[in-house]
Amino acid sequence: MKQYQVSAAEKKFIGSHILVAVLALAVGSFFGPLQAFEHAGWDFYIYLKPFIKSYYQGLTVHGVLNALVWTTFFIMGFLTFNVIFGLKRPLKNIVLNKVGFWLMVVGVVAAAAPVLMNEATVLFTFYPPLKANPFFYLGLTLVVVGSWVEGWGLIITYLGWRKENPSERTPFVAFASLVTFVLWQICTLGVAVEILTMLLPWSLGLIEGVDPQLARTYFWFTGHPLVYFWLLPAYISWYAMLPKQAGNGKMFSDSLARLSFWMFLVLSTPIGIHHQYVDPGVPPVWKFLHSMFTFGVFFPSMMTAFTVVASLEHAGRKQGGKGALAWIGKLNWSDPAVASQLLAGILFFFGGIGGLANASYNVNLVLHNTAFIPGHFHLTVSTAVTLSFMGISYWLVPYLTGRKLWQPKWATIQAWTWFVGMIIFSNSMHVLGLLGAPRRVPLGLAPYVPAEWNSRLFQVGLGGAILFLSGAIYLVIMYMTATNKQRVESEVEVPIAEAMQDPALGPAWLDRWAPWVYAALGLIVLMYGPVLFDMIKNIALTSPGFRVW
Amino acid sequence: MAKKDKEDDEFRPTGTIAILAIFVVTLIAIWATIYMILVGRGGTTL
Amino acid sequence: MSAQNIHIDSYERNWMIFSFVLLVLFATAVSVAAFGMGIEVPAPEQRVDPNTVATDPNSPWSNPGLREISAGKYDAYILARAIPNWEYLPREMTVPAGSSVSFYVTSSDVQHGFMIQNTNANFMVLPGQVSKLTVTFDKAGTYNFICTEFCGSGHGVMYGAITVTP
Numbered sequence: 019m020k021q022y023q024v025s026a027a028e029k030k031f032i033g034s035h036i037l038v039a040v041l042a043l044a045v046g047s048f049f050g051p052l053q054a055f056e057h058a059g060w061d062f063y064i065y066l067k068p069f070i071k072s073y074y075q076g077l078t079v080h081g082v083l084n085a086l087v088w089t090t091f092f093i094m095g096f097l098t099f100n101v102i103f104g105l106k107r108p109l110k111n112i113v114l115n116k117v118g119f120w121l122m123v124v125g126v127v128a129a130a131a132p133v134l135m136n137e138a139t140v141l142f143t144f145y146p147p148l149k150a151n152p153f154f155y156l157g158l159t160l161v162v163v164g165s166w167v168e169g170w171g172l173i174i175t176y177l178g179w180r181k182e183n184p185s186e187r188t189p190f191v192a193f194a195s196l197v198t199f200v201l202w203q204i205c206t207l208g209v210a211v212e213i214l215t216m217l218l219p220w221s222l223g224l225i226e227g228v229d230p231q232l233a234r235t236y237f238w239f240t241g242h243p244l245v246y247f248w249l250l251p252a253y254i255s256w257y258a259m260l261p262k263q264a265g266n267g268k269m270f271s272d273s274l275a276r277l278s279f280w281m282f283l284v285l286s287t288p289i290g291i292h293h294q295y296v297d298p299g300v301p302p303v304w305k306f307l308h309s310m311f312t313f314g315v316f317f318p319s320m321m322t323a324f325t326v327v328a329s330l331e332h333a334g335r336k337q338g339g340k341g342a343l344a345w346i347g348k349l350n351w352s353d354p355a356v357a358s359q360l361l362a363g364i365l366f367f368f369g370g371i372g373g374l375a376n377a378s379y380n381v382n383l384v385l386h387n388t389a390f391i392p393g394h395f396h397l398t399v400s401t402a403v404t405l406s407f408m409g410i411s412y413w414l415v416p417y418l419t420g421r422k423l424w425q426p427k428w429a430t431i432q433a434w435t436w437f438v439g440m441i442i443f444s445n446s447m448h449v450l451g452l453l454g455a456p457r458r459v460p461l462g463l464a465p466y467v468p469a470e471w472n473s474r475l476f477q478v479g480l481g482g483a484i485l486f487l488s489g490a491i492y493l494v495i496m497y498m499t500a501t502n503k504q505r506v507e508s509e510v511e512v513p514i515a516e517a518m519q520d521p522a523l524g525p526a527w528l529d530r531w532a533p534w535v536y537a538a539l540g541l542i543v544l545m546y547g548p549v550l551f552d553m554i555k556n557i558a559l560t561s562p563g564f565r566v567w
Numbered sequence: 568m569a570k571k572d573k574e575d576d577e578f579r580p581t582g583t584i585a586i587l588a589i590f591v592v593t594l595i596a597i598w599a600t601i602y603m604i605l606v607g608r609g610g611t612t613l
Numbered sequence: 614m615s616a617q618n619i620h621i622d623s624y625e626r627n628w629m630i631f632s633f634v635l636l637v638l639f640a641t642a643v644s645v646a647a648f649g650m651g652i653e654v655p656a657p658e659q660r661v662d663p664n665t666v667a668t669d670p671n672s673p674w675s676n677p678g679l680r681e682i683s684a685g686k687y688d689a690y691i692l693a694r695a696i697p698n699w700e701y702l703p704r705e706m707t708v709p710a711g712s713s714v715s716f717y718v719t720s721s722d723v724q725h726g727f728m729i730q731n732t733n734a735n736f737m738v739l740p741g742q743v744s745k746l747t748v749t750f751d752k753a754g755t756y757n758f759i760c761t762e763f764c765g766s767g768h769g770v771m772y773g774a775i776t777v778t779p
Contacts, residue, residue, distance in 0.1 A: 072766060141763050145724050147740060148765070230724055230739045268575065273619045295654045296736035298744035302656050309643070313636040320632035323587060324625050328580035335578065342585040371594045375601045379643040380652045383733040384605050387726050387761035452604060454730045456761040459769040466757045466772045518575050525619050560662050561740045564723050566695045566765025580624055587628065591635070602642060610651040611733045611746045 021512055022106040024099070031112065031119070033418040035095025036411060038123060039088050040496050043404075046083030047489040049076040054443060054482025056462045057475045071136045073460045074567055078133055081142030085399060087126055090161060092407045093251045094122070094168050097195040099414070100254065101172045103512055104192025105179045115171035121164030129157025139567040141458065143237065144217070146228045149563025152221040155213050162206050169199040187521040187529050190258050190272060191514065197279045198250040200531075201243055204538060205287045208239025220563065227559040231299035235553060238290040239546065246286040248399050250279070252406040256326045256363060262515035263413075264349040264356050267333025270325045272517035273524040278318035278325075280528070284538045285315040288545035295382040304549045309379040311545065316374055323370075326363065329515065354429030358409025361437040362402050365444075369397030372448065387458070390451025393444045401440050405433065408492055415499050417510035424498035428491055435488035443481025446474040655736050655744050658717070663740035667692055667721040674719055677702045685711055691718045691773075693725040693738045693760065699767030701727075701758065707776040708750060714775075715747040726761025729775065737762060753779040 024032075049070075052062050056073060063073050070076050102109060109115055131153060132138040138150035144158075176188070176196055188196070216228045216236075257275050261267035269275060291308035294300050331345060339345025350356045372394035376385055385391065416423050423429060450471060451457070461467055461475055527533065621629075646652045666674045673690040680688045692702045708714060718727050720740045728735040729748065736744045750756070760771035 074763065074766065074768075145762070147723050148763075229741065231742055234737075234739075270580065271620070271622065271625060274621065274625065277619070294737075296744075298655050298737060298739055298742040299657050299660075302654055305654055306647075310640060313640050316636060317629075317632060321625075321629060323590070324580075324583060324628045327586050328583040328622075328625070331580050331582045332575075332578055334582070339582075342582050345582055367590050367593070371597050374594070374639070375598055378598070378602075378639060380611075380647050380654055380733075381601055381605050381643060383611060383652065383654065383735050384601055384608070386735050387728070387737075388735075452601070454728065454759075456726070456728065456759050458761075458763045461769070464769045464772075466759060518578075519620050523620070528619070556660070558660060558662075558741055560664060562664070564695065564765070566723060566767075580622070584624060584628075591631075595635075598639065602646070605646060605652060605733060606650065608731060608733045609749065609751070611653055611748055612651050613653050613656050613745065613747070 021509070022103055024102055025108055027112065028102055028109060029418045031116065032095045032099045033415075034119065035091045035098070036415060036418070038126070039091035039095065039407075040411075040493070042083040042087035042091065042126070043489075044493050046080050046088060047486075049080040050084065050489075051482040051486035052076050053080065054478050054485075056460050058479025058482075059462045059475070060479060061460075061462060072139065072567065074141070075133070075136050075139045077458070078139050078141050082129065082133055084404075085142050086158075086161070089248050089399065089403065089407075090165060091122065093198075093247065094119070094165055096251050096407075096410065096414070097199060098168065098172060100191040100195040101175055104189040104195070105176065107175060107179050109171060110175040110178050111171060114174075115168050118164045118167030118169075118171060121167060122161050123164075125157045125160025125162075125164055127157070128153045128160060136567070143241075145237070146217060146220070146230055146233050147561040147564050149221055149565060152218060155218045155221055159210070159213050159218065162210060166203060166206070169203055172196065172199055187524065190269070190275065190517070190521065191254055193276065193529070194250065194254045194257070194279050197283050198247060198254070200535065201250070201283050201286060202247045204542070205240050205243035205247070208236045208290070209241075212236035216559075225559060227561045229553075229557050229559055230561055231297065232553045232557060234294060234297060235291070235300070235550065238293040239287065240290075241293060242290040243286040245398070246282050248403045250282060252359075252362070252403050253322055253326075255406055255410055256359060257322070257329070258515050259410075259513045260326070260356065260359050260515075261329035261333050262513040263353060264330055264360070265333030265337040267329050267331075267336060267515060269515045269517040270328035270332060272519060272521045273528060274321055274325055276524070276528045278321045280534045281318035282315065283534055284541060285311060285318070287538065288541040289315055290546075291549070292377045292382075295379060296386050299553070300549065304545075306379060307545065309377060312377040316370075316377075319370060323367075330360075332518075352430065354423070354426050354433055355409045355412040357430050358412065358433040358436075359406045361433055362405035362409065365397050365405075365437065365440060366402035368444075369394060369402055372397065385451060387456060388451035389447045389455040389457050389461075391457050393447030393451060396440060396444050396447070401436070401444075405436050408436070409433065411496065413510055413513065415496065416506055417512065419500060420505050420509070421499055421502040422504040422506050424495055424502050429495050432488050432491040432495065435484055435491070439481045439484030439488055441481070442477050443485060446477035446481065450474050450478070652733055653746075655746055657742075658745040659743040660741060661719055661743060663719070663721055666719055667694070673717070674721075679703070679706045679708070679714075685709075685713060687712055687714045689714050689716045691716060691727070693718060693720045693727065693771075695722045695725070695764045695767065695771075699760075699764065699771040701760075701771070701773040704773040705776065706773075707778060709778050710753045711749070711751060712777070713747060713749045715745060718744045723764045724762050725764050725771070727758055728761045729756050729758045731756060734758075735761065750775070750777045753777045
């Protein structure tokens, strides 16, 4: 059976997302290891002075390009592919999607320019009253708005499909991609309000001051579900693609996979205050309520762990795997797309543990803004997400370009070096955090660092060096693949795992949008309404801007 | 679409239980370690 | 199988029940620590004007420092500032072992953090807000307090110390 043919124009369009994503990763990742080297006492920033003024400018470049640009562009490309391929239907209006894409590109350029000119060294959280050049805020706004426009293009494509297929179940990859986009659409309202009502007019001189506590609250309204916007595309691949690639396995439970996506939509926004447990201006009752709901959002992740591992086990047993754990060896480890995502998944177990600790209300007193936090999110966004996206690109780029993956063996080496480097880096960061080391500090120079931290700081640098190597291999593979003269013999097969139970036999309420979207909005009103109402009623725009870098 | 294979009916995810058991033990151990650090560092009252 | 019934494998159902119980246990443990052992997170204390908080003679932060309010009980008014030189005022304080110290920390410019090493005092410091927590120092020694939020070029050198005498 021939697979659905995505048009050449659409492939090129999806590919341009991946291109921008990889370019951002190339620049951003260059600066990641420089922070790690600094911790080990090898400061390379002194050699970069003509271009990059400080550790913090480098850290801003790293955070903005990797956490915001690489992820968002890769995700919008991957979701677009999933909707087209899942629904077996072209984009309803590709012009609309292209407008969205170009808005995002213009936004990235507008935001990156002041960062590279040291006019926006505010890190990727841009907490006021640190005041960046207005183009930084304008650029971020355009990236968000552009992603909305692209998402709307996906929604009208879905509505067209739904009109012609009123009683069919939405195919899983399209369904899950649309949920991810709707989550993004809802949660980005926080940062949109923050920028449009405070930061942008303030940076333009239209208002005198900002309210930093209110700004933080808007920011984390978006900031936590942002984590799920990064993670869910990786989940889509783990649920519905990886079992197929790993050994022709089936998705263990289609219904629970769908239910967990709905739970992420409903639960991931009204918990943002768990990033503000130690903020002075948020009443503890809201902190506590948000912590309880955060425990709630851990639940669909536990379901995901079961379904994904069981689907992989199904693949392993199909390949003749035996025993409680020995079947793992039968998975298709020689395929770099598989190895990357399995290794990403293994480290995500530890990322989940750290995340649960962070979210556990007063336990956060031990961890807040310590090195534990970057240790944690380098397991989640920088491994579970990034290494999975790298794995996806190992089949997606050959699929989109018709060019063979260059040196699959090196791609496998890349996955393993990322895994090893990240274990060394992240483990030492977690331990340093528990010992009391703060994050966002050039610890190689900080005057208060006790001698007992030194061996861990060296390991941070060592892990960074291995990651630097791994990142470089990835970029070479991407470049050599995109320009490879060797073409694939026939179109790369898109890995889609069937479900064990026919999705049509699942309950219809799992394919209805209204109740879930209303539940999500209702919970946001309940969990954020009173606290935001109070803050806005007592708003004090008393903080002028500062440029202290 | 997905037809139910006989072998799928017989498939019991025992290995999954093994992996998740290891995960849960690790989860509890790490979480409890951090919790004990919290308790050991003493009170912070309002 | 009815079309409206969600099919859940028995192993997976047990896993979901187990996960739920586990999360309830974690939630109970943090509640016990918060309400039983007195390990609390900051609450709204007071709003101030960051532009005048360090200069207004009626503001305690115009004269930051330690005040003994009764035997063994202290209030510490601390000003965190990036301008001109990334520092806490005062940088150093001394109390005898067994003292209970309430920290009132605010900022006259950007966001800062405040983390006292080897204690659970670890919170954000925002301009316009006062962060307060009370800690008892039972063991003698030097406790550094460190800035934990990026506050500009000098963030990495911003710290102070509390000396607890035996």
